[in-house]
Amino acid sequence: MLGRMQESTADPGGRGILGRVRVADASARVTTFELFFDLVYVFAFTQISMLMADTHTAFGVLQALIVLGLLWWTWCAYSWLANQAPADQGVLQVGMGVAMIAIFLVALVIPEAYEDLPGGWSGPLVLALAYTLVRLVHTGLYLVAAGDDRALRVQVLRTQAVAMVPAAVALIVGAIMGGAAQTWIWLAAFAWDVVFTYASSRGGGGWRLHSPAHWAERYGLVVILALGESIVAIGVGVAREPIDAAIALGTVFAVVLSILLWWAYFARIAEAGEHALQRRADASRVVLARDAYTYLHFAIVAGVILAALGVEDAMAHVGETEPFGGFGAAALASGLALYLLATAAFGRIVDLPWSRVRVGTAVALAASIPLLAVFAPMGALAVAVVVVAASLALEGVVQARRAATPRVP
Missing domain, CATH: 1.20.1410 (I/LWEQ domain)
Structure with a gap:
């Protein structure tokens, strides 16, 4: 027997900022669009392994794990979103489609995440900006999915303000600086996001798990x-x-x-x-x-x-x-x-x-x-x-x- 539905103050219709979305219930399962969304992570995981193999050093493995951590944090963000509202709804599909493109760009530039290749755009900066876009799209979609659940909307905004925004700024700064400093700045940015997301969610915060x-x-x-x-x-x-x-x-x-x-x-x-x-x-x-x-x-x-x-x-x-x-x-x-x-x-x-x-x-x-x-x-x-x-x-x-x-x- 499935567990009872997470209680919330949202109305059943889930009237959000950009329109009405359906809030998930206790019987919700993974949608085919979520499986489709995950395909970009298949490529990303392969790129992570290649980065580790190419550097063939402990420091290179650390650098690759930092990028893996960033990718993991984006995937987790959308897993929470899809449990709040099924991903097979129009506005969510459009937003997650944009996120898929940005995540693929992140995966595409992983080989030059720390050493920019000659010509073209700056690989580290593209990664940092694409990652930031993924997180901003997620924030917007979560506010839509929250509907009239004020506690959830406050939780989303609070977490993004204290955790995501400073981390994203640090990633961009690290990409611009480059060199050895970039690795440590990116590590600090990831750690900041992880720690302050946890701190802003004490006791479960206003999050919902349906x-x-x-x-x-x-x-x-x-x-x-x-x-x-x-x-x-x-x-x-x-x-x-x-x-x-x-x-x-x-x-x-x-x-x-x-x-x-x-x-x-x-x-x-x-x-x-x-x-x-x-x-x-x-x-x-x-x-x-x-x-x-x-x-x-x-x-x-x-x-x-x-x-x-x-x-x-x-x-x-x-x-x-x-x-x-x-x-x-x-x-x-x-x-x-x-x-x-x-x-x-x-x-x-x-x-x-x-x-x-x-x-x-x-x-x-x-x-x-x-x-x-x-x-x-x-x-x-x-x-x-x-x-x-x-x-x-x-x-x-x-x-x-x-x-x-x-x-x-």
Whole structure:
């Protein structure tokens, strides 16, 4: 049974600033237009991975993660909007269409986000201005979707004023300055937006969350998009190489690893998240959605993309016997560790017991980076698959024993 609808002061018709829109109810699901909207993020995730691979440094990975954070914040903003009002309505479709174009421009200039290419416009400035446009369009659409819900309109304006506007200005300033300062200014801008959005939403603020089913499905789909990048990474590393036994075996390991990551989320914890949202109402539901999804899922997605970078690096040298190297080993192991740790935290927040198995495996993977670095790329992939598979198998045994243990009244 779906949870009861989030209470609000909005009238049922949702009469907004630019006209009447339909407010979402508790049975709302993800619309096809939202799926269409997400297509630009598929390209963006691929561009992020390419930026990491091209720089091949820890600092380059940090720069790419900052851009990923900016993209994530835009995606989350529109996920909240679509839960307030279904995205298959005219004014929302037009606005989100404009946002799609701007997001695609952001994705397009990711390779020159920090080092502008000769000729043409300034890549960093285009990224900063396009990002700002995406956020401004979102603000306008949210005010429309809020209708006569004064508390929600105030919340939207307050959050944008204290969080989004200063961050957007800092991004533009950083793009103009360029050089090493740009990275740190952009990092500060992203951190400002994240921290002050949270601070302006204490206790749930005036935000609304109408449909737990829509919300859980929406975030499950973005995890799928990230896992899709891990599949793409397999092909990127060997797409121009003649097929042989090493490539075939490496592909088996890499695809199995992606399946295991899918299993760790969708077969073990995704449903618990939706049920936890259904058990809550009003501000309590909003807080859970904010903490477990908007904030914590960034770590889940970042973990997948880091692991995909490691997979791509391994597949590019899958037939070689030389050591994998520190960069590829760190990307693969730290990405998997972050993913397992974040999913364990998500499970705990949505009322599941702590998965000590996942936490222990995450620590072991992080500690194994020096060991994986001396393995051949194929060996490093094989070790990663065995460790994650063993972890999920052990977790399944623990869960089965827990379920079989009689509960003491």
